[in-house]
Amino acid sequence: MSKNSTTNTAIRIPTEIYEKIEFQALAEDKTVSGIINNILRKYVSWDQFISDIGFVFLQxxxxxxxxxxxxxxxxxxxxxxxxxxxxxxxxxxxxxxxxxxxxxxxxxxxxxxxxxxxxxxxxxxxxxxxxxxxxxxxxxxxxxxxxxxxxxxxxxxxxxxxxxxxxxxxxxxxxxxx
Missing domain, CATH: 3.90.1520.10 (H-NOX domain)
Structure with missing residues (x-):
């Protein structure tokens, strides 16, 4: 499978979350799909691990x-x-x-x-x-x-x-x- 291959899928997203993502996409001149992919990429590469490896968020x-x-x-x-x-x-x-x-x-x-x-x-x-x-x-x-x-x-x-x-x-x- 090539690095740039994609899979089409359908998921259910609460309307208020979709609207926020859509607003962000418009503000950043990106697609809703692009924003969602960035969120998913960040989750699978970092967010799911941070508590296991001891990171915390501080101002x-x-x-x-x-x-x-x-x-x-x-x-x-x-x-x-x-x-x-x-x-x-x-x-x-x-x-x-x-x-x-x-x-x-x-x-x-x-x-x-x-x-x-x-x-x-x-x-x-x-x-x-x-x-x-x-x-x-x-x-x-x-x-x-x-x-x-x-x-x-x-x-x-x-x-x-x-x-x-x-x-x-x-x-x-x-x-x-x-």
Whole structure:
């Protein structure tokens, strides 16, 4: 079965939910089918796993406030220990393996679920993450450390790191070819 194949099916959707999806589709210049497919894709690739792997939803201002009360050393330690372990477990739980593609996929899911604007650039033998998170400089430190720890499992070290107040850019040399 090809990756782009589809199945036609009929499902019953409560009218008020359908109307909300239809309104969103019109507002975003998308089809109702496209919106529903995005919802289903997010569910099967992330939402059904988040409680099993220990993720919770918190408001960004709350997380930013907590980060500001922690030292840089405490943030790095947390990112390298319990947070890294949780994300590594998420990668194993979702993909059953730990490789570049699995790490990138789960990071994309996390960024999307967290509403972090991001761009992941795979070019030549480099992979670069550009993430807008609005969690302050310590948020950049946390996310950068966590990503570095995940790629460290593959013996990949960061070759580029730019941590800013509400965004970061971090890059790695990879063995992937575009």
């Amino acid at each position: 960004k201002p709350f997380v930013r406030n907590i980060f500001e009360h922690l030292s840089d050393d405490d943030i790095v330690k947390a990112a390298k220990t319990s947070c890294y372990t949780g994300m590594r477990d998420a990668i194993s739980f979702i993909h059953g393996k730990n490789d570049i593609e699995s790490i990138v996929d789960v990071l994309k899911l996390w960024f999307s679920a967290s509403n972090f604007t991001n761009k992941i650039i795979l070019a030549d033998d480099n992979i670069e993450f550009r993430i807008q998170h609005n969690l302050g400089h310590k948020g950049s430190l946390y996310i950068g450390t966590l990503i570095s720890s995940l790629f460290g499992d593959l013996n990949m070290k960061s070759n580029k790191a730019l941590l800013k107040e509400h965004s970061l850019i971090i890059g790695f040399k990879s063995n992937l070819k575009k």
